[in-house]
Amino acid sequence: xxxxxxxxxxxxxxxxxxxxxxxxxxxxxxxxxxxxxxxxxxxxxxxxxxxxxxxxxxxxxxxxxxxxxxxxxxxxxxxxxxxxxxxxxxxxxxxxxxxxxxxxxxxxxxxxxxxxxxxxxxxxxxxxxxxxxxxxxxxxxxxxxxxxxxxxxxxxxxxxxxxxxxxxxxxxxxxxxxxxxxxxxxxxxxxxxxxxxxxxxxxxxxxxxxxxxxxxxxxxxxxxxxxxxxxxxxxxxxxxxxxxxxxxxxxxxxxxxxxxxxxxxxxxxxxxxxxxxxxxxxxxxxxxxxxxxxxxxxxxxxxxxxxxxxxxxxxxxxxxxxxxxxxxxxxxxxxxxxxxxxxxxxxxxxxxxxxxxxxxxxxxxxxxxxxxxxxxxxxxxxxxxxxxxxxxxxxxxxxxxxxxxxxxxxxxxxxxxxxxxxxxxxxxxxxxxxxxxxxxxxxxxxxxxxxxxxxxxxxxxxxxxxxxxxxxxxxxxxxxxxxxxxxxxxxxxxxxxxxxxxxxxxxxxxxxxxxxxxxxxxxxxxxxxxxxxxxxxxxxxxxxxxxxxxxxxxxxxxxxxxxxxxxxxxxxxxxxxxxxxxxxxxxxxxxxxxxxxxxxxxxxxxxxx
Numbered sequence: 001x002x003x004x005x006x007x008x009x010x011x012x013x014x015x016x017x018x019x020x021x022x023x024x025x026x027x028x029x030x031x032x033x034x035x036x037x038x039x040x041x042x043x044x045x046x047x048x049x050x051x052x053x054x055x056x057x058x059x060x061x062x063x064x065x066x067x068x069x070x071x072x073x074x075x076x077x078x079x080x081x082x083x084x085x086x087x088x089x090x091x092x093x094x095x096x097x098x099x100x101x102x103x104x105x106x107x108x109x110x111x112x113x114x115x116x117x118x119x120x121x122x123x124x125x126x127x128x129x130x131x132x133x134x135x136x137x138x139x140x141x142x143x144x145x146x147x148x149x150x151x152x153x154x155x156x157x158x159x160x161x162x163x164x165x166x167x168x169x170x171x172x173x174x175x176x177x178x179x180x181x182x183x184x185x186x187x188x189x190x191x192x193x194x195x196x197x198x199x200x201x202x203x204x205x206x207x208x209x210x211x212x213x214x215x216x217x218x219x220x221x222x223x224x225x226x227x228x229x230x231x232x233x234x235x236x237x238x239x240x241x242x243x244x245x246x247x248x249x250x251x252x253x254x255x256x257x258x259x260x261x262x263x264x265x266x267x268x269x270x271x272x273x274x275x276x277x278x279x280x281x282x283x284x285x286x287x288x289x290x291x292x293x294x295x296x297x298x299x300x301x302x303x304x305x306x307x308x309x310x311x312x313x314x315x316x317x318x319x320x321x322x323x324x325x326x327x328x329x330x331x332x333x334x335x336x337x338x339x340x341x342x343x344x345x346x347x348x349x350x351x352x353x354x355x356x357x358x359x360x361x362x363x364x365x366x367x368x369x370x371x372x373x374x375x376x377x378x379x380x381x382x383x384x385x386x387x388x389x390x391x392x393x394x395x396x397x398x399x400x401x402x403x404x405x406x407x408x409x410x411x412x413x414x415x416x417x418x419x420x421x422x423x424x425x426x427x428x429x430x431x432x433x434x435x436x437x438x439x440x441x442x443x444x445x446x447x448x449x450x451x452x453x454x455x456x457x458x459x460x461x462x463x464x465x466x467x468x469x470x471x472x473x474x475x476x477x478x479x480x481x482x483x484x485x486x487x488x489x490x491x492x493x494x495x496x497x498x499x500x501x502x503x504x505x506x507x508x509x510x511x512x513x514x515x516x517x518x519x520x521x522x523x524x525x526x527x528x529x530x531x532x533x534x535x536x537x538x539x540x541x542x543x544x545x546x547x548x549x550x551x552x553x554x555x556x557x558x559x560x561x562x563x564x565x566x567x568x569x570x571x572x573x574x575x576x577x578x579x580x581x582x583x584x585x586x587x588x589x590x591x592x593x594x595x596x597x598x599x600x601x602x603x604x605x606x607x608x609x
Contacts, residue, residue: 020085028077036076040069043086046156047093049206053151054097056140057433059275068092083165087158090166094148135201138188146181149174154182154202261539267569270586271600273460274450276318276435280470282333283316286347287429292368295348298428299393303421306391307341308372309349311404313513316349316434318470321513323386323404329469331412340416342431343424346393352385368396376401390419435473437604443480445580446604449473451510454596458589472511476504476601483580486532486571487540493533501530505546508565508590510597512552524549524560532571540571542585550592561593569601 020042026035047068051061071092079088139147139155148167152158158166164174185198289295295306313320315328331337341347354361355369372391376383381401383389388402402415440446452471455461461468478486478500488494505528527547535541544567549560569585583603590597 017084017086021081024076024079024085028079036073039085040072043089044069046086046206047089050090050148050151050156051093051097053139053147053155054094054144060097063272064093064096067096071096084162087162087165090152090158091168094166098144132201132205135185135189135198136205138185139202139205141188142181142184146177146184149177150181150185150202153178154198155206157203261535261541261570263568264539264570264584267584267586270598271584271602274452274471274586274598274600276450276471276473279333280318280329281433282338283328284433284435285338285342285431286332287342287427287431288434289346289348289429292348292350292365292372295346296368296391296396298346299391299396302346302425302428303393304344304346304428305393305399305419305421306389306396307345307347307416308389308391309347310352310369310385310387310389311349312352312385314351314353317473318511319472319474320351320511321386322466325467325469325511327404327407329464331407331409334409334413336413337409337416339424340413340420342427344420344422345416346428372398393421435475437475438477440477441479443483445478445480445483445486445583447476447478447504447583447601448604449476449507449599449601451508451597451599453510454598456596458596458598460598467511470511472509474507475604476507478503486542486583487573487578487580488532488534490534490537490577493531496530496532498528501544502528504530504601505544505565505567506548508544508546508567508587508599509550509563510592510595510599512550512592522551537577538573540573542569542571542583543567544569544585563590563592565590565599567599 020039023035023039023042026032027039044065048061048065051064051068052058055061055064068089072089079085083091139151142150149160149163152163152166153160160174160178161171163178164171167174169177182198189198289298292306292308295308298304299306309315309327311320311324311327313324315324318325318328320328350361350365350369353359355366359366361369372389373383375398376387376389379398381398382403383401384403386404388404388407389398390400390402391397392399400415400419402412407415437446437448450471450473453461453464453468482500482503485494485496485500502525506523506525525546525548527545529546530542530544533541533543544565546563546565546567548563550563551560552558566588567585567590568588569583571583572581573579574581580603583601585601587597587599590599
């Protein structure tokens with residue numbers, strides 16, 4: 001006999017499925033945009049969380065969600081009811097996530113299956129935040145063929161039959177994957193006390209919500225992407241669908257078409273197009289150690305040599321000298337080099353800016369770098385600020401060095417092969433994103449800035465000379481008071497304070513030999529203006545202008561070049577018209593000397609890794 005709770009859940013699912021089908025049919029048969037908007041709203045968060053589990057980062061999950069709902073929009077008339085509407089939507093999410101090919105390398109070995117007892121915790125029990133984070137990481141590290149079914153079943157509450165429909169697998173295969181996936185999680189989490197209550201913790205982790213700004217991206221859908229009348233949707237329905245595409249905010253929070261300014265979608269397009277690509281973030285696939293002292297300890301324990309990269313600037317932000325950018329974009333993006341570093345070495349990198357006075361490195365760290373430089377010089381090896389040092393695992397002494405100018409992918413691979421001491425093994429540090437948002441107080445607005453060179457037509461370059469290899473990045477933290485300046489009253493237009501405008505706009509320059517945005521007074525500002533105008537209940541238009549003179553090099557100042565930029569963007573406000581929901585801003589035109597560049601600034605609401 002079926003468990004009464006299971007019967008109630010099944011009845012609820014059937015009712016929900018009938019409602020979904022009615023909404024989809026309302027759009028297909030009558031062009032009812034309200035129905036399609038309601039359908040999207042019902043499943044946006046579930047689809048976003050599923051994409052996040054598959055892609056591993058919010059930016060990719062946003063892209064997948066947008067593309068998946070566009071597929072629903074285009075293929076609505078082709079739905080034949082072979083599965084529920086929900087599983088049909090999640091099938092698009094699955095396929096699009098796989099196509100992105102952006103999965104991080106997963107652990108190569110796991111513990112043997114551990115014996116699992118019956119759940120002991122009550123469903124109402126609160127989950128410790130640290131334990132919740134540990135469980136979430138463990139789920140994210142599962143191979144996809146376990147991660148997808150485990151999350152859909154235990155996190156989102158789909159039945160195993162529904163999971164099978166989403167993944168296009170047999171019911172028996174899904175049951176095996178669920179069993180093995182949970183066993184793998186328990187084996188990972190039992191030492192921390194979460195293994196037995198795992199199935200009760202997982203549903204409590206389904207808390208991420210789809211960013212509302214995704215709605216604006218849907219406004220960029222073109223008529224060519226819409227369902228054709230011959231596929232079952234009449235002319236009136238196509239007209240309604242066009243109206244839907246032009247007023248995508250309606251799908252998400254119930255505003256009218258006037259809520260989205262006309263050029264919002266173009267700003268959103270630029271912001272997305274100018275983000276770092278997975279290829280430009282291959283540097284993040286290396287398990288970097290954060291300090292020299294930490295790398296030496298791991299080397300002693302593992303018998304692996306230390307691979308220490310020293311460089312001028314911030315290689316993790318793409319704000320570094322030409323040799324560092326060349327290394328990051330080529331040798332340190334080569335899969336063979338990445339595999340060698342992770343399996344046979346202790347990789348570490350430092351910015352020399354932190355190790356010079358008054359840098360932020362500890363006295364111990366500064367002393368270690370001084371000793372390494374002096375030892376390399378005594379051994380008559382190449383040395384200096386832009387060099388790779390190979391340190392012995394036993395005592396940390398310098399064995400060899402490699403100048404960045406000679407570190408081509410092939411030369412680096414051969415050098416590493418010749419100097420490894422152990423058989424390949426698992427990485428000593430988990431790879432993670434190296435460009436991280438700084439700590440911020442409650443209520444602060446954290447912004448991520450990306451700057452990249454563009455070609456003569458204003459598109460992202462396909463051929464990249466020195467200093468153009470990877471985009472530059474910066475993080476900007478606005479206090480609650482500063483963020484409040486970006487939300488004027490209805491009908492108000494205000495020129496923001498000079499200090500706030502300069503903080504935002506003087507970072508608007510492409511990659512050069514940089515450490516900070518204005519080291520040693522390198523920026524000579526002539527104009528830095530930012531105006532905020534409330535254009536509707538939900539939106540504030542931002543307009544900025546920057547003119548400044550800036551030297552390209554850092555240590556030996558070169559002749560100044562002129563930076564000019566015009567920027568436009570929007571702040572989207574919360575429903576109360578006060579708090580900030582999101583910010584997007586991009587350059588309309590920008591040049592650095594004779595070079596064109598683009599800058600994108602967007603609010604950062606997802607957690608650091």
